Amino acid sequence: xxxxxxxxxxxxxxxxxxxxxxxxxxxxxxxxxxxxxxxxxxxxxxxxxxxxxxxxxxxxxxxxxxxxxxxxxxxxxxxxxxxxxxxxxxxxxxxxxxxxxxxxxxxxxxxx
Amino acid sequence: xxxxxxxxxxxxxxxxxxxxxxxxxxxxxxxxxxxxxxxxxxxxxxxxxxxxxxxxxxxxxxxxxxxxxxxxxxxxxxxxxxxxxxxxxxxxxxxxxxxxxxxxxxxxxx
Numbered sequence: 001x002x003x004x005x006x007x008x009x010x011x012x013x014x015x016x017x018x019x020x021x022x023x024x025x026x027x028x029x030x031x032x033x034x035x036x037x038x039x040x041x042x043x044x045x046x047x048x049x050x051x052x053x054x055x056x057x058x059x060x061x062x063x064x065x066x067x068x069x070x071x072x073x074x075x076x077x078x079x080x081x082x083x084x085x086x087x088x089x090x091x092x093x094x095x096x097x098x099x100x101x102x103x104x105x106x107x108x109x110x111x112x
Numbered sequence: 113x114x115x116x117x118x119x120x121x122x123x124x125x126x127x128x129x130x131x132x133x134x135x136x137x138x139x140x141x142x143x144x145x146x147x148x149x150x151x152x153x154x155x156x157x158x159x160x161x162x163x164x165x166x167x168x169x170x171x172x173x174x175x176x177x178x179x180x181x182x183x184x185x186x187x188x189x190x191x192x193x194x195x196x197x198x199x200x201x202x203x204x205x206x207x208x209x210x211x212x213x214x215x216x217x218x219x220x221x222x
Contacts, residue, residue: 004154033211041200041216048210086154088211099145099170100211102154 003027004089006103013077013110021085021106025068029089032063032070033100037084046072046085077110084108115139116214118203124220131190133217135203144186145170145204145211146178155202161186193221 005024013019023032034046047054049063049070058078063070070087084107088100116137125131137144142163147155147170157170159178167178175197177189186205190197198221203214 031209035213043202043213043216045210045212088155099157099160100155102147102156104152104154 002104003101004029004087004103006085006087006106008106009104010107011109013074013081013108015077015079015110015112017077018073018075019077019108020074021072021087021108023070023087023089023103025070025089027089027091027101029063029065029068029070030092031090032061033088033090034061034070034072035086035088036081037086037105039083043086074108077108079110079112082108082110116203116205116212118201118214118217120217121215122218124222125190125193127194127221129193131193131219131221133188133190133201133203133219135186135188135214136184137186137203137205137212138184139205139207139212140183141205141207142183143206143208143211144180145206146176146186146188147202147204148172148199149202149216150199158188158201195221197221 032049036044047061051065053062058075060073084105086105088102119134145160146158149155161180179187201217
């Protein structure tokens with residue numbers, strides 16, 4: 001089964017509204033990264049998380065390692081937030097730093 | 113911000129031909145990675161390296177080789193390209209914390 005499961009798979013938001021994306025892990029994730037893949041295909045780093053919460057502008061992300069999930073909250077969605085959001089988990093064993101396991105992504109469309 | 117540069121950005125190859133995808137990073141990161149992205153699969157790890165001269169198999173290494181001749185450069189080699197290797201390939205580098213990606217190479221094998 002999927003080691004990193006993202007939900008929802010697709011989402012449509014009205015400009016100015018809020019939403020939350022979620023990742024559930026069936027591996028012992030030690031760190032999590034969130035990326036936005038923009039319409040041109042580039043992967044933009046959003047957050048690098050150890051267990052805890054980080055905030056950057058209208059984005060806020062939490063990683064709960066004990067309950068094996070991470071969330072990404074988008075506040076006041078803007079058109080430029082459209083794209084595909086990926087979470088990726090690192091299960092840090094001895095000598096396996098930075099090996100990321102990706103979810104399948106959440107496709108977000110923000111509409112005017 | 114970490115700089116990871118891939119070349120070429122687009123490539124069309126013939127079945128059975130040899131393809132080399134190149135990646136260069138200027139941030140002195142020890143760790144480098146090759147992923148492929150296909151619709152519905154997210155990114156999947158092909159090969160990775162923890163330093164010059166080292167390569168390791170990732171989750172889907174079959175049909176691929178890798179080479180890390182220096183700290184800065186990491187290549188992905190398809191000795192006998194097949195249409196199933198048509199995909200977008202991403203190189204990445206990291207410093208044991210955050211990982212940064214290049215812009216990707218779109219490979220089409222015909």
